[in-house]
Amino acid sequence: MNRRDVLKSSSLILGYAITGGTAVAVLNGCTVDKTPDWVPMNLSHEQAVLAEHLAETILPASTSGKPGATDAQVVRFIDAVLDSYAPEEKTAFIDNLSLFDSMAMKKYDTGYTQLDQDQRLEVMEDMMGGDPMQRKAFRDFRGNTIVGFCYSEVGAKQVLKFDPVPGHPYQGCIDFEDVGTIWSITR
Amino acid sequence: MNFNSEGKEEISYDAIVVGTGISGGWAAKELCEKGLKTLVLERGRDVKHMDYPTASLEAWDVPRGGRISHEEAKDYKVQLRTGYTVDEFTKHWWVKDTDQPYEEVKPFDWIRGYHVGGRSLMWGRQSYRWANIDFEANAKEGIAIDWPIRYDDIAPWYDYVESYIGVSGRAEGLSQLPDGKFLPPMQFNCVEQHVADSIKSNYSDRIMTIGRTANLTQEHKGRGTCQNRGRCIRGCPFGAYFSSQASTLPAAYSTGNMTLRPNSIVTEVILDDANQKAKGVRIKDTETGASYEFFSKIVFLNASCLGTTSILMQSTSERFPDGMGNDSGQLGHNLMDHHFQCGASGRSDDYKDKYFKGRRPNGIYVPRFRNVDNTSKMKDFVRGYGYQGGGNRSNWQSLVGESMIGSALQEALTTPGDWAFGFHGFGEILPYYDNKVELNRDVLDKWGMPTLTFDCEIKENERAMREDMKTQAAEMCERAGLRDVHPWENRYALGLGIHEMGTARMGHDPKTSVLNKWNQIHAVKNVFVTDGACMTSAACVNPSLTYMALTARAADYAVRALNNNEI
Numbered sequence: 001m002n003r004r005d006v007l008k009s010s011s012l013i014l015g016y017a018i019t020g021g022t023a024v025a026v027l028n029g030c031t032v033d034k035t036p037d038w039v040p041m042n043l044s045h046e047q048a049v050l051a052e053h054l055a056e057t058i059l060p061a062s063t064s065g066k067p068g069a070t071d072a073q074v075v076r077f078i079d080a081v082l083d084s085y086a087p088e089e090k091t092a093f094i095d096n097l098s099l100f101d102s103m104a105m106k107k108y109d110t111g112y113t114q115l116d117q118d119q120r121l122e123v124m125e126d127m128m129g130g131d132p133m134q135r136k137a138f139r140d141f142r143g144n145t146i147v148g149f150c151y152s153e154v155g156a157k158q159v160l161k162f163d164p165v166p167g168h169p170y171q172g173c174i175d176f177e178d179v180g181t182i183w184s185i186t187r
Numbered sequence: 188m189n190f191n192s193e194g195k196e197e198i199s200y201d202a203i204v205v206g207t208g209i210s211g212g213w214a215a216k217e218l219c220e221k222g223l224k225t226l227v228l229e230r231g232r233d234v235k236h237m238d239y240p241t242a243s244l245e246a247w248d249v250p251r252g253g254r255i256s257h258e259e260a261k262d263y264k265v266q267l268r269t270g271y272t273v274d275e276f277t278k279h280w281w282v283k284d285t286d287q288p289y290e291e292v293k294p295f296d297w298i299r300g301y302h303v304g305g306r307s308l309m310w311g312r313q314s315y316r317w318a319n320i321d322f323e324a325n326a327k328e329g330i331a332i333d334w335p336i337r338y339d340d341i342a343p344w345y346d347y348v349e350s351y352i353g354v355s356g357r358a359e360g361l362s363q364l365p366d367g368k369f370l371p372p373m374q375f376n377c378v379e380q381h382v383a384d385s386i387k388s389n390y391s392d393r394i395m396t397i398g399r400t401a402n403l404t405q406e407h408k409g410r411g412t413c414q415n416r417g418r419c420i421r422g423c424p425f426g427a428y429f430s431s432q433a434s435t436l437p438a439a440y441s442t443g444n445m446t447l448r449p450n451s452i453v454t455e456v457i458l459d460d461a462n463q464k465a466k467g468v469r470i471k472d473t474e475t476g477a478s479y480e481f482f483s484k485i486v487f488l489n490a491s492c493l494g495t496t497s498i499l500m501q502s503t504s505e506r507f508p509d510g511m512g513n514d515s516g517q518l519g520h521n522l523m524d525h526h527f528q529c530g531a532s533g534r535s536d537d538y539k540d541k542y543f544k545g546r547r548p549n550g551i552y553v554p555r556f557r558n559v560d561n562t563s564k565m566k567d568f569v570r571g572y573g574y575q576g577g578g579n580r581s582n583w584q585s586l587v588g589e590s591m592i593g594s595a596l597q598e599a600l601t602t603p604g605d606w607a608f609g610f611h612g613f614g615e616i617l618p619y620y621d622n623k624v625e626l627n628r629d630v631l632d633k634w635g636m637p638t639l640t641f642d643c644e645i646k647e648n649e650r651a652m653r654e655d656m657k658t659q660a661a662e663m664c665e666r667a668g669l670r671d672v673h674p675w676e677n678r679y680a681l682g683l684g685i686h687e688m689g690t691a692r693m694g695h696d697p698k699t700s701v702l703n704k705w706n707q708i709h710a711v712k713n714v715f716v717t718d719g720a721c722m723t724s725a726a727c728v729n730p731s732l733t734y735m736a737l738t739a740r741a742a743d744y745a746v747r748a749l750n751n752n753e754i
């Protein structure tokens with residue numbers, strides 16, 4: 001749902017025009033889809049489920065409790081970012097998702113989402129070392145997973161270090177220990 | 188809008204300023220402060236200071252993490268050629284190329300935005316003085332025509348504008364890059380300090396200094412200190428970099444003498460046949476499509492190099508069939524820029540336990556070292572180049588192209604990569620008569636105005652310089668002990684440097700130039716051009732500080748001349 005839809009639908013459901021405060025909350029909270037009834041714009045429901053599992057294999061939540069791709073709703077970024085692709089690139093990216101499933105079928109005779117963790121990693125390894133199409137499918141998906149994660153609020157604030165206003169002066173040579181992780185903001 | 192006692196829009200002023208960008212903001216401030224009732228005309232919409240809708244948005248606040256959609260990108264085909272300027276955070280600052288197309292006999296990248304503040308909102312803020320060798324070069328080498336001014340003519344005006352806008356930097360005592368009135372310099376980071384030290388011990392002909400930038404390293408004239416957000420291009424809530432909004436326009440406004448009229452495309456300067464002076468300008472209101480005339484004693488054209496050139500070309504009359512002030516036939520010729528997209532980079536194995544804090548809106552600078560004296564003369568090219576660039580420590584972005592996954596990737600995400608360092612050359616382009624822009628009356632833009640046709644390219648001198656730019660950059664990286672040293676060169680077409688200039692040049696002689704030493708049109712003495720169009724050569728440093736100084740100088744002269752009834 002985009003912002004306008006949220007505003008429209010909530011005012012319809014609630015039966016009254018949104019007052020200032022509510023409108024601000026909706027505007028601030030929902031610029032990227034966070035509603036539970038999220039509907040992908042470019043992926044089918046099945047593709048979105050597959051993509052969510054692929055992303056979590058690439059960037060899993062850690063045992064120590066650090067969030068992973070699912071926590072960061074990376075699939076929503078991937079679905080949305082496809083609108084920045086030329087139509088033929090978009091189609092290729094989406095079509096290539098099925099290559100992960102084919103690889104799973106070939107090796108284990110079942111779809112990717114049915115595999116256990118080790119099998120998933122195996123499939124990823126095989127894609128990584130596969131034919132040019134498979135390698136491309138892997139690379140493109142992996143790249144979007146990383147970008148989507150680091151551009152998410154969860155990734156930026158819980159795994160990386162978020163510092164919107166670093167302050168004066170710029171310090172060009174401090175101990176890494178004092179920061180401990182990478183800055184999230186790149187622009 | 189100014190209304191007179193009958194409630195009608197005022198139509199007569201002491202001065203008219205066209206454009207509110209870097210140079211127009213300065214013209215407005217100076218003329219208003221000197222007591223002239225000034226009408227400031229701007230083709231774009233109004234943007235007030237703090238009117239920066241994306242200044243504090245994060246990647247998750249905007250669609251696609253900030254990438255522009257494929258559909259919308261169709262409107263910005265040229266503006267996207269920089270690769271860094273148009274995204275969800277900045278798209279509202281750029282012209283839609285579909286609104287104002289232009290023809291490229293040879294490629295030209297015309298990167299621009301139409302709104303109050305012009306490109307002062309998006310500029311890179313690097314601010315360097317010209318030196319005497321720059322003003323003397325044409326005469327000494329017999330290239331094009333001589334500049335009608337020298338460094339001494341402009342030096343006090345550099346002092347004046349630097350003191351007002353605030354430029355941070357380090358004094359280095361170089362004759363080829365004069366020092367300015369600096370606020371405290373920003374810091375190098377570890378790898379930059381390392382490279383600077385290496386240059387110092389390996390070379391006697393060059394140094395590396397911190398960039399001189401119009402970002403405030405301390406509070407200045409009511410504006411705040413830079414907080415190192417690195418998001419200047421979106422507009423700064425602290426007013427910590429120079430823009431017309433944060434600096435010159437408020438000053439002009441506070442005099443009570445300024446009337447700012449946005450949404451007003453100046454279509455021509457109107458000539459008064461009786462006395463061969465301009466009597467005012469004609470505009471088209473972009474909201475209503477209606478035309479109006481406004482009158483004044485003097486006109487300052489600051490619509491940017493190509494905007495001003497278009498206006499002059501459109502201002503035809505019996506006296507000036509080829510465009511106002513174009514007796515010399517030079518209008519639209521000698522188009523210049525700075526050539527770049529060429530340099531070298533490398534990685535460091537050191538400082539693994541070091542990091543940085545802040546997104547410093549500034550880099551390094553290696554001032555020109557070629558052809559600055561007899562010992563630095565080059566055989567295969569004249570003039571020179573400087574390097575911008577800098578060092579940083581790579582982050583998660585460098586992982587995108589790799590292949591690790593799972594917990595290894597999770598771990599790598601929080602570990603910084605190598606320190607990397609790069610030099611990026613910016614070189615002088617000579618004024619070539621055949622590098623030109625013409626008015627195309629057959630193809631009209633969204634507002635019904637003629638469009639432009641570009642025909643220009645870099646030539647042998649620039650190509651030879653680029654080879655040296657690459658080689659020297661790589662050598663300095665090697666000597667600093669960097670590894671994976673990679674000399675590189677990308678596509679460059681004129682315009683991409685976003686320093687377009689030269690199409691209505693200054694000179695001594697009306698037969699070979701459009702403007703005189705006071706930026707006055709030789710033949711129409713009450714019209715002043717003080718944007719990039721006025722430049723007689725390009726030097727190799729970023730030009731906007733020079734436009735500001737020339738503007739303040741010309742405004743000072745104009746008001747004196749006006750008071751003495753000379754114009």
Ligand SMILES: Cc1cc2nc3c(=O)[nH]c(=O)nc-3n(C[C@H](O)[C@H](O)[C@H](O)COP(=O)(O)OP(=O)(O)OC[C@H]3O[C@@H](n4cnc5c(N)ncnc54)[C@H](O)[C@@H]3O)c2cc1C
Pocket residue numbers: 205206207208209210211212228229230231272298299300301302303304305306307309310311312313314451452453454489490491492494495498685686718719729730731732734
């Ligand atoms: C991304 C970027 C980085 C840059 N980095 C640097 C840098 O580091 N250092 C540096 O020195 N320079 C830099 N520049 C260049 C700098 O922005 C320009 O040199 C400077 O803005 C030129 O000032 P100006 O007043 O001539 O034109 P502009 O700032 O472009 O302003 C012109 C104004 O005139 C208006 N206008 C145009 N036509 C008309 C008309 N017909 N009627 C009414 N109004 C009109 C426009 O809408 C605009 O507001 C950079 C530019 C960009 C885009």
Ligand code: SF4
Pocket residue numbers: 402403412413414415416417418419420422423424425426427428546547548
């Ligand atoms: S880097 Fe400095 S000047 Fe630029 S936007 Fe941030 S605080 Fe403002």
